[in-house]
Amino acid sequence: MTFAKLNPRHIQNFSAATILEPHWGYADRALPCTSDAGSCAYLDVVYASHDRGMLYSGIMWCAIGGILLIWAIYRQVASSANYSIAATSYPCGLRRVKNTLAAFSRRYLLPDAARVIFGRTTRLQVLVLTLLVGYLLIFSFVGISYHTWTTPVSSVPGLYQTRSSIGPWADRVGIFAFALTPLSVMLSSRESFLSLITGLPYQSFNFLHRWLGYIIFVQSSLHTIGWCIVELRLYQPQPSVGIEWITQTYMVWGIVAMILLLLLFVLSTPWGIKFTGYETFRKLHYVLAMVYIGACWGHWKQLKCFLLPSLIFWFLDRGARFVRTAILHHRLDHPGIFALKAVKAALTRFPDQEGGDVIRLDLDSAQDPWAIGQHYYLCFTQSSIWQSHPFTPLNAPIVEKGKVKHSYLIRAKGGETKKLASLAAQGNLETPVILTGAYGDDITNGLTPQTNIICIAGGTGITYVLPVLLELARQSIPPTRKIELIWVIRHSSNTAWIGPELDLLQKARKSLNLHIKIFATRDVNSMPLSINDHAPCNLSGLDMDEKVIGVSQSSLSPTSCDCEKPAPVEKLGGGKQDGGKHPDLLNLVNSFLQDTVEGPTTVFASGPGGMISDLRDIIAICNSGPKVWKGKQRFDVDLMYDDRLEW
Incomplete structure (x- = not known):
């Protein structure tokens, strides 16, 4: 300019x-x-307000950087600490304070907050958003001298124009909109710099990214409205001043940026996503966001200090995705630097007329093992190379002959997964797959030998919790440690999805001190069925909650087979027309906690949003800071969850 x-x-x-x-x-x-005295006083306010706005933006970024630095140091210290049995049998010193504060924060910050407004989001996330909004509200107004100046128009004798602090204030909110843009890009990145520092999965930042976008839209709208009032109403003579202003190059780019931001806002609403489809929305979002940043550069390039990092973060994210994929699929036995080859995956189809077929994918990949709880993005090249979807391997990462086996469960509801189910239904037993990952952090990191574990899953959410149990089955477990699996499915036949893995857990039940509870929500309770689709070999010695409903011990022969006693399925449905009912998670969790001997408890959960919201409330109630401070570790209950799945 x-x-x-x-x-x-x-x-x-x-x-x-x-x-x-x-x-x-x-x-x-x-x-x-x-110029005249009024105009000079006005300019004093304009430049002073702008300088303070830049200062407040710098303070905001220094605060964000300081928090991330402290977080990174804390993670490093915590990961290098020696968690011996003697050190963790009773919390003392800093550990005691840490556990007490953690239990206290879970009790009050873990449940959902104002679900009508924010959706299924924890109070902690809303608290972080509130602190950010509070800072922006305060410093959008602080440091501006609010006056009105009436000054003569030099070109038209006798005509006066009004200069006010609306302009400096509009510039201030515009500065904040620019300053928040790099943070918005960072919060949306899959190759997340924030995840690297905090250890939180990238999807946990989606809420803040979405609401930060709303804030930027509001700020930009106020900036636009403020300057429209100034240039089209307060400045004189009109309409010549307004026409001259609106036709300048920087204003044309400003209008383009505002139109793009409006499109981003509308398309990101639930109605916009539903209208366009998620994949279309996501790709439009990428393109429109980058063009928007370019338009902002054209509008006010003096603030490129905020726009350039935004572009850098975006291109780093895309580049890192390509590098990850190339590393996984580069073939050493093929010449050339671009010798990339998709992995062949075996397909197994489980028909389901109610919720969509379930497809199991099994493949072998020459790579390093992933961490428990991490997931991969899978692209099914037979249907489309432009889409990929996140899935969590259901097996433990074990290297055999230089390869790691991946197994996935995919609910085919629509789009690419529906095409995959159609391929399997047509008799295609293999399909090429391109993987990108692994993403996320090790969800078992920080578990001590005394930590009791309860895994709760709904439907295909079993893929999130099953690797935890399979990994524990390879370890030596203290006799006082209690472990339980609660799996809620629609029908007893759904257990066939993970038949081999359930067999492994079945054999390790005694050594793991593992209790398996499976609930079929839509099966009639007079039709008992075990996970192996046959009656248990022997019910003697089983707990009451493990007995198969409707089958008497006397009707079964203890010598009919020599297999391990399979965990039965408790059927909760009332008939074909019944939508099914879910088990009482509050009673199940409370029963588990009351039976623990010592140590804290970690709950691993995955399923639909309703189940996760219920569990947040339940775990919050189970935590008690004062009791943990007194050494009652039973009231120190953590929750690790993945709510991307449905029943």
Whole structure:
């Protein structure tokens, strides 16, 4: 932007200036001011307000950087600590304080907050958003002198125009909109720099990314409205001043940026996503966001200090995705640097007329093992190379002959997964797959030998919790440690999805001190069925909650087979027309906690949003900071969850 274009707007005479005073993020100021007294006073407010706005933006970013630095140091110290049995049998010192504060925060910050407004989001996330909004609200107004100046129009004798603090205030909210753009990009990145520092999965930042986008839209709208009032109403003479203003290049780019931001806002609403489809929305979001940043650069390039990092973060994210994929699929036995080859995956189809077929994928990949709880993005090239979907391997990562086996469960509801089910239904037993990952952190990191574990899953959510149990089955478990699996499915036949893995857990039940409870929500309770689709070999010695409903012990022969006693399925449905009912998770969790001997408890959960919301409330009630401080570790209950799945 040239000074000639700024002269009418900023009423500065650059030809008479002896000094050009630089201002970061703004046009240089011509000194001394040769305009009338009111105009010079107005310019004082404009430049002082802008400088303070840049300062407040810097303070905001320093605070964010400081929090991330402290978080990174804490994670490093915590990961290097020696968690011996003696050290963790009773919390003391800093550990005691940490556990007490953690239990206290879970009790009050874990449940959902104002679900009607924020959806299924924890109070902690809403608290972080509230703190950010509070800072922006305060410093959008602080440091501005609010006055009104009536100044003469030099070109039209007898005509006056009004100069007010609306302009400086509109500039302030515009600065904050620019300053928040890099943070918004960071919160949306799959190759998340924030996840690397905090250990939180990238999807946990989606809520803040979405609401930060809303904030930027509101700020940009207020910035636009403020300057429209100034240029189209307060400045005189009209309409010549307004026409001259709106036709300037920087204003054309400003209009383009605002239109793009409006499209981003509308398309990101639930109605917009439903209308376009999620995949279309996601790709439009990528393109529109980058063009929007370019338009912002054209509108006010003096603030490129915020726009350039946004572009860098976006391109780093895309580049890192490509590198991850290339590393996984590069074939050493093929010449050439671009010798990439998709992995062949075996398909197994489980028909389901109610919720969509379930497909099991099994494949082998030459790679390093992933961490428990991490997931991969899978692209099914037979249907489309432009889409990929996140899935969690249901097996433990074990390297055999230089390869790691992957097994996935996929609920085919629509889109690419529906096409995959159609391929399996047509008799295709293999399909090429491109993997990208692994993403996420080790969800078992920080578990001590005394930590009791309860795994709760709904439907295909079993893939999130099953690797935890399979990994524990390979370890030596203290006799006082209690472990339980609660799996809620629609029908007893659904257990066939993970038949081999359930067999492994079945054999390790005694050594793991593992209790398996499976609930079929839509099966009639008079039709008992075990996970192996046959009656148990022997019910003697089983707990009451493990007995198969409707089958008497006397009707079964203990010598009919020599297999392990399979865990039965408790059927909760009332008939074909019954939608099914879910088990009482509150009683199940409370019963588990009351039976623990010592140590804290970690709950691993995956399923639909309703189940996760219920569990947040349940776990919050189970936590008690004062009791943990007194050494009652039973009231220190953590929750690790993945709510991307449905029943």
